[in-house]
Amino acid sequence: MSRPVSAMEECYAKLTELGLLIQDILNDCMGLPPGFLKEYNSDRGLDVMVALRYFSSSSREGEEIGLSEHEDGSCVSFVFQDGVGGLEVLKDGQWIAAEPADGSIVVNIGDVLRVLSNNTFRSATHRVVRKAAHRHSFGFFWSIHGDKWVEPLTEFTAKIGDAPQYRGFKYNEYMQRFMKSRTDPQARPEDAFSVSHYAI
Numbered sequence: 001m002s003r004p005v006s007a008m009e010e011c012y013a014k015l016t017e018l019g020l021l022i023q024d025i026l027n028d029c030m031g032l033p034p035g036f037l038k039e040y041n042s043d044r045g046l047d048v049m050v051a052l053r054y055f056s057s058s059s060r061e062g063e064e065i066g067l068s069e070h071e072d073g074s075c076v077s078f079v080f081q082d083g084v085g086g087l088e089v090l091k092d093g094q095w096i097a098a099e100p101a102d103g104s105i106v107v108n109i110g111d112v113l114r115v116l117s118n119n120t121f122r123s124a125t126h127r128v129v130r131k132a133a134h135r136h137s138f139g140f141f142w143s144i145h146g147d148k149w150v151e152p153l154t155e156f157t158a159k160i161g162d163a164p165q166y167r168g169f170k171y172n173e174y175m176q177r178f179m180k181s182r183t184d185p186q187a188r189p190e191d192a193f194s195v196s197h198y199a200i
């Protein structure tokens with residue numbers, strides 16, 4: 001007898017479809033050979049879906065930040081947020097609010113695409129500040145397999161005469177450092193990590 005598919009599983013499946021679609025679009029935008037990203041990133045084992053709850057500012061006195069600034073470690077991320085607000089993106093040294101808009105999804109480039117595109121498609125620095133009300137968001141991180149080698153692609157280096165801006169790394173190694181730096185309470189200063197660790 002077949003089991004009814006839960007709402008979460010259905011949601012995960014839909015987001016996987018969305019990831020494939022956006023990945024194809026990005027493949028074109030990046031001027032890569034047709035189907036390149038699809039083949040490079042054919043394993044869905046590390047994609048993650050999370051439900052997040054941020055406590056209100058009044059219930060966390062002196063703790064203005066709900067999620068400290070970071071770039072996503074994914075290939076691409078999707079965020080759904082409720083109407084409370086608090087997500088901010090760093091642009092030219094200023095924090096800009098990503099205002100909630102009904103029916104919209106925030107799409108973020110992650111570090112994997114940043115490195116593959118040799119810093120052309122940049123993972124945005126973002127954070128969440130607490131607001132007067134509790135906030136809920138939902139994230140889906142479109143990732144790659146841990147054994148994948150990540151390095152600037154020739155389309156963004158040799159083929160256009162640009163030097164690589166990152167040295168290559170295995171995704172697993174990157175992820176371990178990334179996760180260690182994202183602990184709560186805040187990571188020890190010596191665990192601080194961003195993709196600039198691999199910058200040449």
Ligand SMILES: O=C(O)CCC(=O)C(=O)O
Nearest residue numbers: 052079081087128137139
């Ligand atoms: O809650 C949000 O709006 C963003 C969450 C986020 O940036 C993350 O989980 O990486």
Ligand SMILES: [Fe+2]
Nearest residue numbers: 070071072126
């Ligand atoms: Fe994030």
